[in-house]
Amino acid sequence: MLQAMRTSKNDSNNSGQTFTRKGSLRRVLAPEHNKDNLFGRQNEDVNNFYKIVRQEYIILAEYKMVMSENIKSIYVIPSKENSFVWFGVIFVRSGLYEDGVFRFNVVLPDSFPDGEHPKVIFQSEVFHPVINASSSELNLLKGFPVWIKGEQHIWQVIKYISWVFYNVEASVAHAVNTEAANLYKENLEAFVDKVKESVKKSQEELYNPPPNNDKHYITFEKYDPEIHDPIKILRIDKLNGSHRNTIGHSWVSPGSFKPLSRPPSPNADTIS
Template sequence: MIQSMGRDTKGDSSSSEGFTRQGSLRRVLPSGHNKENLFGKQNEDLNKFYKQFHQEYVILAEYKMVQSEQIGGVYVIPSQESSLVWFGVLFVRTGPYEDGIFRFNIHLDEAFPNSAHPKVIFHSEVFHPVIDPQSNEVNLHAGFPIWQKSEQHIWQVLKYLQWMFDNVEATASHAVNREACDLLVKEAEFKARCKQSVQLSREKLYERPPTDDKHYIVFEEYTPHIHDSVRATMLQPSAPVASAGHSWVKEGTFRPLTKEPSSSTDQES
């Protein structure tokens, strides 16, 4: 049974109580501002607040896009402590890593999205050509030579993780684990090493979390008298839920404050 260690209430409270939109943000910006210093050098605290505020919306939009893509077998959630760290789990369903349940973290740079690509680091050793055997970091440079915030998104990184486990031989050209790359021609030996990685991932599945973060994804062993009723509820077909309200993040983008105009005030802004 997979679950998060806690309910994410941070986004609910901060968006509904901590900030109320009053017209357009552009009305409070002084003339002659720029992206690096919107409120002038004399207002460093205000500049810092705005950058953090904007970054949170970018990351919120990225997470929304991940959800809309519905990437099978991959689960991620931003840390409660820092939205720059995401916890993830990848279930591999076919190929040499079949039945593997691999935990990983996604690390975003402090300047995200104006930075290099995110880093993906697995928690356990994974014998794979594009996973560094020392750091367990995925080599994303072949898939994302240049990270362009207008074109690359976190959901694409997750799709790449799926692809690299299903198409191992195609990753040989940008291998960072030379031993894994060389063993690709010895199918039996390579598959044996993959199975070792799978076994290790499953042995660590129920270990105590390495952090107190309430969004860390934890697993419980299946207990019939606890989980049978939950399983039955999950398997029941659910009625479609009508959407309500408006999002300040436009679908398919990470631009904040893109609510559709609903009044003369919004249209003027």
């Protein structure tokens, strides 16, 4: 069984053969005192409103934690229409699934953060031992046997998604796709062929129109030099000039705390 410990921020997504996690050291909210009936029975509407606001705040805090983890090559964002559904996409950079671009949704239970763990449903067809062939749901039960509020967080689920693509052999032990698991153990060449089909299809579907009108749905456009080259040049110029501009605003000599202890940097335009 996978260790119930949290990975640190600096851990690599594809290092090691065991997915680990541990409880968060951060507090999302203040202690919950009488949260079920904070304003008394005569103010049921106010109580319900408070619960909704508080739940939305918790989800926002979860998203901020995901962002702070800076998980490489995987992107998620809550739906604009429904914060209980998060859109995600992972770019696999190495290993058997290299060059795959797989879409998924993270679906939170209505009682989140209470209740069961979130569900991860892949929108792309992925041939993988721990992804159900019929429902496209990722098996999270070995990574998160019990969802404990305050100890498990969505960012850990996101890291687990990445982990299963880089640690296929370790994930076979808790397979839900028996065909994929058996092929991996008995006929690796045939397994790789199936994986390549998934990777190829994910690339072909990358630029498909969105299946919904949600403004937060992650979309991609093919590179158009007329549109994207000017933006690329502008971005490069901005990055190249950022260091120079920063120096120009620092009028403190190294090792000194006295304002204006050094002359301003010369304007770049006046330098011959």
